[in-house]
Amino acid sequence: MSDPSTPLPPGGSARSGAARFRSGTGRGVRAIGRGVRRAGSATGRGASYTFRQARRASRAEGAGETGLYRLIEMHVFNTGGDAAVAVALAGTLFFAQPGEARGHVALFLGLTMLPFAVVAPLLGPFLDRFSYxxxxxxxxxxxxxxxxxxxxxxxxxxxxxxxxxxxLGCLVSSKAYGVARAASIPRLLPERLTLVKANSRISLSGVIGGALVGGLAALASTLGGPGWALRVAFVAFAIATVLAVLLPPQADSVAGETPQRLRDALRYKVPGPVVRALRANAGLRMLSGFLTMFMAFLLRQHPLPGWEHHANILMALVIGAAGVGNTIGIGIGNVLRNAEPRVVVLVVLLADTAAAVVCAVLYGLTTAVALGLTAGICQGLGKLALDATIQHEVPERSRTSAFARSETLLQLSWVIGGFIGIAMPMVPRIGLGVLAGLMLGWACFVVVSGRGLSQVQN
Structure with missing residues (x-):
């Protein structure tokens, strides 16, 4: 033990303090490192758990045995890629130049949607002819x-x-995928799942993929521009390509089928229940297109009182409500068991019509958000019911052609609604009044013509 009276060597106190500082710093760094490792391990375990739960859900109720789960997983990346492309196009075309935005959007609709009306009807019969x-x-x-x-x-x-x-190429390819995918679902359908529930499960996986990959694309676009969002889409589609090749052979099964000539496929007569479901969904899509275009420009140029400096948030509330509603509609379809598709399509059309009338009469934030939410729910449920009707009513040899016609009609209905929305003066009472009148007239037409279709069928 040293004598306290013995003097320390020069600089001894400084060296001792420095040593203690280095020791304390080292302990702090090691503690931070342990914390980072633990946090990373917890994050990894959480991500692994989420991934396992998602895979378990995709394989539930026999989907793992039939191979439907592979279609579900592939659809996640397909919808994610489409969402990333939409983010890139929105940053390039929509509202990029406020004074010319309406003209740019109309040009985009004309150049990409209308040619699709010529191309799409040929896709279904072609795939019917070479279904294997x-x-x-x-x-x-x-x-x-x-x-x-x-x-x-x-x-x-x-x-x-x-x-x-x-x-245009991306759009046509996306619709061709939708046609081929919808025609493949009955081949992979487990006995414990209905068509409506299987369609809903696939659509729900698409919502998840669109949210995750679309969010990543939005972040990439914000940091690096639209080009980076397209790079995210490229990665998503590349993964989806590999998963498509890994789909089970049952997706190409031709057992019990008779090859159909292209001329016969083009002349195929659509059954009455499918016609009724198509007409109802056309009204839903027209309202969706109108609402998207009209409300986007209206709320930006003429925000509601009190929202003058928060136009973007206002648009997100109203238009985003439609996206939330679509997710809710798909979720409802996932739990429905004995709902009759031909009843569902009429109920959702009437609900959409009622919401449009209320919003036209009592225009405000609450009614606008309610209209967006209702439109999303009805569109999600209506599309599930339409797909189930086609899959049930149309023979396998003509099913792909029927889906192609369906996609063409729905896309054009959305475009027509969008064009009407762009052409309307930015006056809420006028624009929403026209929308309410159109929906009322169309709902009456679908109900009356549906009775005639039922009488002919009987």
């Missing part, structure tokens, strides 16, 4: 969109006109 290659057809739609996303990357950076044909 459906897995590869799905894979081609994924790979084509991956390549087109790389093409659009440069065009989006320079706002080039080349963006429009590439966007």
């Amino acid at each position: 290659g459906r897995r590869w057809a799905i894979g081609v739609t994924m790979a084509a969109r991956a390549i087109l996303c790389l093409t659009m990357t440069g065009a989006a950076s320079h706002n080039s006109i080349a963006l429009y044909p590439a966007a």
Whole structure:
């Protein structure tokens, strides 16, 4: 033990303090490192648990045995890629130049949607004729969109006109995928699942994929521009291409089928219940297109009182309510067991009509959000009921053609609604009044013509 009276060597106190500081710093760094490792381990366990639960849900009720789960997992990346493309196009076309935004949107609709009306009706009969290659057809739609996303990357950076044909290619490929996918579901359907519930489960997986990948694309677009959102879409479509090739062979099964000539497929007569469901869904899509375009421009140019400096938040509330409603509608379809599809399509059309009338009479934030929410719920449920009706009523040899006609009609209905919304003066009472009148007239037509279809069928 040292004598306290013995003097310390020069600098001894400083060296001792420095040593203690280094020791304390080292302990702090090690503690931080342990905390980071524990946090990373917890995050990894949480992500692993979430992934396992998602895979378990996708395989539930026999979906794992029939291979339907592979279609569900692939749809996650497909919808995520489509969401990323939408984010990139929104940043390039929509509201990029406020004074010319309406003209840009109308040009986009005209160049990408109307040519699709010519191309899409041929896709279904073609796939019906060569139904044994459906897995590869799905894979081609994924790979084509991956390549087109790389093409659009440069065009989006320079706002080039080349963006429009590439966007058209993405749209056509996306709709071709939807047609082939919908026609493949009955081949992979487990005995314990109804068509409505299987369609709902797949659509719900798409909502999850769109939210996750779309959110990542939005972040990438904010930090690096629309080109980075398209790069995110490329990765999503590349993964989906691999998953398409891994779909089970049952998706291409032709057991019990008779090959159909292309001319016969084009002349196929759609059954009455499918016609009624198509007409009801056309009204739902028209309202959706109108609401998206009209409310987006109206709320930006003429915000509601008190929201003058928060127009973007106001648009997110009203238009975002439709997205939330669509998710709710898909969720409702996932729990429905004995709902009759032909009843569902009429109920949702009447509900949409009632919401449009109320919003036109009592325009305000509450009614506008309620209209968006109702439109989303009704569109989600209506599409599930339509798909189930086609899958149940239409023979396998013509089912893909029926889905192609369905997608074409719904897309054009949305475009027509969008064009009407763009053309309307930015006056809430006028625009929403026209929408309410259109929905009332269309609902009456669907109900009256539906009775005639039932009498003919009987």
